[in-house]
Amino acid sequence: MKLFRPILLIAALMAIVSSAHAQLTVDLTIKRSLFIAHEPIIATVTITNLSGRDVTLADTPEMQWFGFQVTGAGERIYPPRNPNYGLEPLEVKAGGQMRRTVNLNELYEVGEYGIYRVRANIYLADLKKFYSSRPKVIEITDGRLIWSQVVGVPDGMPGGGTQRKFSLLAHPQGQYNVLYVRVEDRENGAVYCTQELGRLIDGQPPQPEFDQANQLYVLQLIGQRDYILTKITQNGELAGVTRYSAPKSRPYFRRLADGQLQIVGARRETTVAQGTGEPPAKLSARPKGMPAN
Numbered sequence: 001m002k003l004f005r006p007i008l009l010i011a012a013l014m015a016i017v018s019s020a021h022a023q024l025t026v027d028l029t030i031k032r033s034l035f036i037a038h039e040p041i042i043a044t045v046t047i048t049n050l051s052g053r054d055v056t057l058a059d060t061p062e063m064q065w066f067g068f069q070v071t072g073a074g075e076r077i078y079p080p081r082n083p084n085y086g087l088e089p090l091e092v093k094a095g096g097q098m099r100r101t102v103n104l105n106e107l108y109e110v111g112e113y114g115i116y117r118v119r120a121n122i123y124l125a126d127l128k129k130f131y132s133s134r135p136k137v138i139e140i141t142d143g144r145l146i147w148s149q150v151v152g153v154p155d156g157m158p159g160g161g162t163q164r165k166f167s168l169l170a171h172p173q174g175q176y177n178v179l180y181v182r183v184e185d186r187e188n189g190a191v192y193c194t195q196e197l198g199r200l201i202d203g204q205p206p207q208p209e210f211d212q213a214n215q216l217y218v219l220q221l222i223g224q225r226d227y228i229l230t231k232i233t234q235n236g237e238l239a240g241v242t243r244y245s246a247p248k249s250r251p252y253f254r255r256l257a258d259g260q261l262q263i264v265g266a267r268r269e270t271t272v273a274q275g276t277g278e279p280p281a282k283l284s285a286r287p288k289g290m291p292a293n
Helices: 004-020
Strands: 024-030 034-036 042-049 055-057 066-071 090-092 097-103 114-124 129-132 136-141 144-152 163-173 176-185 191-200 207-210 216-223 226-232 238-245 252-255 261-264 267-271
Touching (some): 024 129, 024 136, 034 163, 042 114, 090 097, 144 207, 176 226, 191 216, 207 252, 216 252
Parallel strands (some): 034 136
Antiparallel strands (some): 024 042, 114 136, 207 216, 216 226, 238 267, 252 261
């Protein structure tokens, strides 16, 4: 035991000296620490070249130049989903800075509830050294279920003949709750998306409704007399977000004889890209089949 403690101290001092003379600095940014299960976890890695010369970051047969160390309870290590993934080489000029933004959920199995420590690792093959960021701590929880419905996917559409479970969930972010939509395959449990829709105002539950193709529309209040309408396909894609104003009363859906939906009591303002998601969704011009009354 007496020998073990000095060894640990020497190792710690060596790590500090190595960091102080680092030729690359690596910073990791994750905007939030609390996430709902299966939502995108957007991590930005910033690499600064302080070596005094141009360097090229490239994979070798033994090492990948870009990666993360993800650990959970009990120092459990979470390997990448694809251990053989690779990136194109990246040249960083002397004094230059480069950024990479990735969705950790696509790269690592971080869908279980719990606390994770995430560290970005950059390998410089010329020196055979790893340069690491300071760790970030994130927590994965699940939201409070507000509503759910199972529907079939019509024949002729992607996934036709299968079933989808749509759910709306509330999840805390700071002092308020945020509304999420989740789309799952009813048979195999695959999660197509867990997507943030915007702030959830207390006492004003969202209004979900399906069109004739069983695509989900969600109408929610986002401010005084302001609403947004979000369209979600059976495969979890956000197909449009439209802003409405309702100065007199709360708007609602009306189903027409041909199965299309109509919003009653509101005026369509603009089609918008919602700024709450990470990253912002790509939106169509306007959800089809949604005339304003």
